[in-house]
Amino acid sequence: xxxxxxxxxxxxxxxxxxxxxxxxxxxxxxxxxxxxxxxxxxxxxxxxxxxxxxxxxxxxxxxxxxxxxxxxxxxxxxxxxxxxxxxxxxxxxxxxxxxxxxxxxxxxxxxxxxxxxxxxxxxxxxxxxxxxxxxxxxxxxxxxxxxxxxxxxxxxxxxxxxxxxxxxxxxxxxxxxxxxxxxxxxxxxxxxxxxxxxxxxxxxxxxxxxxxxxxxxxxxxxxxxxxxxxxxxxxxxxxxxxxxxxxxxxxxxxxxxxxxxxxxxxxxxxxxxxxxxxxxxxxxxxxxxxxx
Amino acid sequence: xxxxxxxxxxxxxxxxxxxxxxxxxxxxxxxxxxxxxxxxxxxxxxxxxxxxxxxxxxxxxxxxxxxxxxxxxxxxxxxxxxxxxxxxxxxxxxxxxxxxxxxxxxxxxxxxxxxxxxxxxxxxxxxxxxxxxxxxxxxxxxxxxxxxxxxxxxxxxxxxxxxxxxxxxxxxxxxxxxxxxxxxxxxxxxxxxxxxxxxxxxxxxxxxxxxxxxxxxxxxxxxxxxxxxxxxxxxxxxxxxxxxxxxxxxxxxxxxxxxxxxxxxxxxxxxxx
Numbered sequence: 001x002x003x004x005x006x007x008x009x010x011x012x013x014x015x016x017x018x019x020x021x022x023x024x025x026x027x028x029x030x031x032x033x034x035x036x037x038x039x040x041x042x043x044x045x046x047x048x049x050x051x052x053x054x055x056x057x058x059x060x061x062x063x064x065x066x067x068x069x070x071x072x073x074x075x076x077x078x079x080x081x082x083x084x085x086x087x088x089x090x091x092x093x094x095x096x097x098x099x100x101x102x103x104x105x106x107x108x109x110x111x112x113x114x115x116x117x118x119x120x121x122x123x124x125x126x127x128x129x130x131x132x133x134x135x136x137x138x139x140x141x142x143x144x145x146x147x148x149x150x151x152x153x154x155x156x157x158x159x160x161x162x163x164x165x166x167x168x169x170x171x172x173x174x175x176x177x178x179x180x181x182x183x184x185x186x187x188x189x190x191x192x193x194x195x196x197x198x199x200x201x202x203x204x205x206x207x208x209x210x211x212x213x214x215x216x217x218x219x220x221x222x223x224x225x226x227x228x229x230x231x232x233x234x235x236x237x238x239x240x241x242x243x244x245x246x247x248x249x250x251x252x253x254x255x256x257x258x259x260x261x262x263x264x265x266x267x268x269x270x271x272x273x274x275x276x277x278x279x280x281x282x283x284x285x286x287x288x289x290x291x292x
Numbered sequence: 293x294x295x296x297x298x299x300x301x302x303x304x305x306x307x308x309x310x311x312x313x314x315x316x317x318x319x320x321x322x323x324x325x326x327x328x329x330x331x332x333x334x335x336x337x338x339x340x341x342x343x344x345x346x347x348x349x350x351x352x353x354x355x356x357x358x359x360x361x362x363x364x365x366x367x368x369x370x371x372x373x374x375x376x377x378x379x380x381x382x383x384x385x386x387x388x389x390x391x392x393x394x395x396x397x398x399x400x401x402x403x404x405x406x407x408x409x410x411x412x413x414x415x416x417x418x419x420x421x422x423x424x425x426x427x428x429x430x431x432x433x434x435x436x437x438x439x440x441x442x443x444x445x446x447x448x449x450x451x452x453x454x455x456x457x458x459x460x461x462x463x464x465x466x467x468x469x470x471x472x473x474x475x476x477x478x479x480x481x482x483x484x485x486x487x488x489x490x491x492x493x494x495x496x497x498x499x500x501x502x503x504x505x506x507x508x509x510x511x512x513x514x515x516x517x518x519x520x521x522x523x524x525x526x527x528x529x530x531x532x533x534x535x536x537x538x539x540x541x542x543x544x545x546x547x548x549x550x551x552x553x554x555x556x557x558x559x560x561x562x563x564x565x
Contacts, residue, residue, distance in 0.1 A: 002394055002458070002465065004462045004465045004466050005395055005397050005465075006395055006478075007397060008475060012392045012398050014392075015388040015389065015391050015392030015396070015479075016392040016393070016398070018385040019388065019389035019450065020404070020408070023407070023411055025426075025430075025445075026444075027411050027419070027445040029426050030419040030422040030423040031414060031419055033422035033425060034418075037421075087309070091305070091309045094303075094305045094306045094309075095306060097298075097299070097302050098302050098303060101303075105306050105310065106554075107551055107554065108313065109310065110550060110554055111313075111551050114543070114546035114549065115543045115547065116505075116522045116543075117506065118504075118523070119504075119539060119542050119543055122525050122526060122535075123320055126336065127316065127336075131335075132335045132336050132532075134335075134336060164313075164316070167309075167312075168313070171309075225415050225417045225418075228506065232506070232526070233525075233526050247417045247418075250418075251417075255420075255421060255511070260421060264421075264422070267418045267419065270418055271413060271414060275413055278413060
């Protein structure tokens with residue numbers, strides 16, 4: 001920390017106490033409860049429970065619907081990251097080049113960022129409804145779109161709904177990243193390399209790596225957790241349960257199915273996934289990035 | 293000449309981006325100004341109708357919900373209380389905790405550091421069911437405290453403030469110490485004024501984050517009196533144009549905040565880098 005610090009016996013705890021207290025009650029207590037749930041088995045009527053070891057985990061691993069949710073979550077995060085990242089970068093590069101109307105473009109492209117995922121989902125609902133839906137009609141004319149029966153079509157529905165607002169977040173951060181690159185570096189590179197496209201991939205893009213990397217994590221987290229509101233207001237997992245994310249499935253099993261053991265085990269599995277992503281972030285990628 | 297061509301291409305691509313972002317909202321807005329009968333027969337609309345005032349005032353003041361116990365106006369009030377509470381509580385607790393971590397010699401500092409930051413790995417969505425059980429044990433279901441506290445239990449803001457404090461030169465504290473300033477005075481007179489931009493950015497971020505919560509209010513509010521805008525959206529019943537009007541109204545508060553305070557927000561985030 002700091003080289004110069006206050007020396008005191010108690011004031012530091014006065015400053016730390018409010019946050020630690022809130023975390024202990026509203027975060028650690030539920031987390032401990034999650035672990036307890038995951039390792040106990042409750043009988044069907046909720047009268048008693050007993051220690052179950054890893055039975056809940058074995059149960060979710062033998063459940064094909066868990067793998068369906070796992071597969072969908074991975075595909076969903078990957079596609080959303082790819083789509084929103086590349087469109088966000090494309091728009092940011094253009095906005096960084098234009099001289100007129102830069103701030104107008106910026107303002108108008110930024111604001112969907114503020115809209116709640118659940119609100120986006122409700123809106124998407126109208127565009128994909130059989131009755132009013134413009135996109136439903138368009139896709140239906142193209143290839144017979146029907147998301148209640150066709151898994152691929154349901155994927156398209158939730159991917160469009162999930163990507164739309166996240167483009168804004170990617171645009172904001174890429175633009176800020178581009179503006180942080182020093183003019184002199186770009187000017188020097190113009191002398192060495194005439195081609196715009198090659199210069200972008202060999203000079204600008206490597207300098208944007210910290211931003212890109214940060215956004216990959218942000219997008220994956222978004223696809224894992226924040227899309228709950230989107231799934232719950234669009235497909236609700238339809239056609240069968242092919243568009244349930246892991247978070248959505250844990251919620252359905254816990255709240256609707258009242259299976260606390262399974263929901264707890266699923267939560268712990270997700271914590272492990274988040275932990276792995278974070279370790280990967282710090283250990284592997286951070287070392288390979290060139291900061292400017 | 294080639295410069296003009298490439299600039300035209302830039303503007304062209306940006307315009308397509310703008311259309312993708314704006315047209316969906318425009319269509320919902322335009323449709324919200326028509327009567328339901330008109331929408332039901334003619335589908336979504338591109339052009340404005342003349343039921344704007346009628347539809348919007350009906351949605352704001354009409355009783356709705358399963359038991360017809362709440363108006364949209366009350367939902368907005370609830371959302372504001374929740375979002376403001378989350379923003380204030382996160383800013384205050386995180387500002388203090390980061391100060392405690394950076395400016396003091398703390399026993400077991402590493403343990404406390406990890407106790408705080410490992411919570412970043414466990415978003416509310418992962419502990420939703422047990423959180424509900426804890427809240428019902430504490431009798432906090434259907435209260436504002438129940439809506440606010442678990443969402444404020446987050447270390448994201450602490451992380452930002454900690455990074456910011458670390459970037460402040462040590463000389464500031466040395467000078468203050470020579471003047472005999474105590475730790476509380478240093479915090480209030482020096483650090484808080486220095487962190488103004490950062491505080492504003494975190495406040496905006498947490499306000500929008502709180503306002504946009506969906507799952508937690510869905511679970512925590514069995515009484516309609518505590519419904520918030522974003523969760524009420526799905527459950528609110530009404531004619532199709534009422535629902536369009538409510539969708540448009542629901543996005544106004546966070547969107548206005550982000551548009552007007554975007555400079556502050558972006559500055560705050562990038563002060564760290």
